[in-house]
Amino acid sequence: MLPSTSQRVPDQTAAHVNEAIRQRTRGSVERAAAGGVPAIDRRLAELDAEWDVERTLEANAATAAATGAALALLVDRRFAVLPLVVGGFLLQHALQGWCPPLPVFRRLGFRTPTEIDEERAALKALRGDYRGVGGRTPGEMAADALAAARG
Numbered sequence: 535m536l537p538s539t540s541q542r543v544p545d546q547t548a549a550h551v552n553e554a555i556r557q558r559t560r561g562s563v564e565r566a567a568a569g570g571v572p573a574i575d576r577r578l579a580e581l582d583a584e585w586d587v588e589r590t591l592e593a594n595a596a597t598a599a600a601t602g603a604a605l606a607l608l609v610d611r612r613f614a615v616l617p618l619v620v621g622g623f624l625l626q627h628a629l630q631g632w633c634p635p636l637p638v639f640r641r642l643g644f645r646t647p648t649e650i651d652e653e654r655a656a657l658k659a660l661r662g663d664y665r666g667v668g669g670r671t672p673g674e675m676a677a678d679a680l681a682a683a684r685g
Contacts, residue, residue, distance in 0.1 A: 540648040542631025543587055547640045553647055574661045581654050587636070587644040593637055595624045640684050660680070 537545050544552050566577040585593075602616025627633035658664065664682045 536629055537631055540646070543640070543646045544628065544649075546632040546636060548637070550606060551637075551640050555640070555643065558643065559645070559649065559653050563653060563660070566657055567660050570624055571661055574657050578654060578657055580603045581657075584650055585644065586650055587639050588647060590639050590644050591624075591627060591633065592634065594639075595620050595633075610612065655683070 536542075543549060564575045569576075599617040601622045602613050605613035605616070623633040627636065639677075646651065664679075666678060
């Protein structure tokens, strides 16, 4: 059975690394909370620019594959094996959530989109974005909740 999209990377990450990422996120939210709305707004802008682990892996794989293809064309055709290996590892990551550079990127602190979105939602809740959601018809509550989540 394949893991869920939101859990495949944390499932393949060492528990102490996941915990370090959670603690760093908590500290970030606490610092923003202490700084009030201006600090929350700054942190939300930083989150919009943060590269998640998926984007980082994609850029890494594209660079390795393109380098291998260029070397195969310009130096020696045996370098063509590099894009094949990179493609295989990228497929393994898509299915299982693991590939060789993942442990390194996670130790460097790269987070999943879900982990980043959790911090974003916590900051928006602190800022008060979710006030006024609920209490009427389900359709209106859903529209309000989606509008608040989109911030």
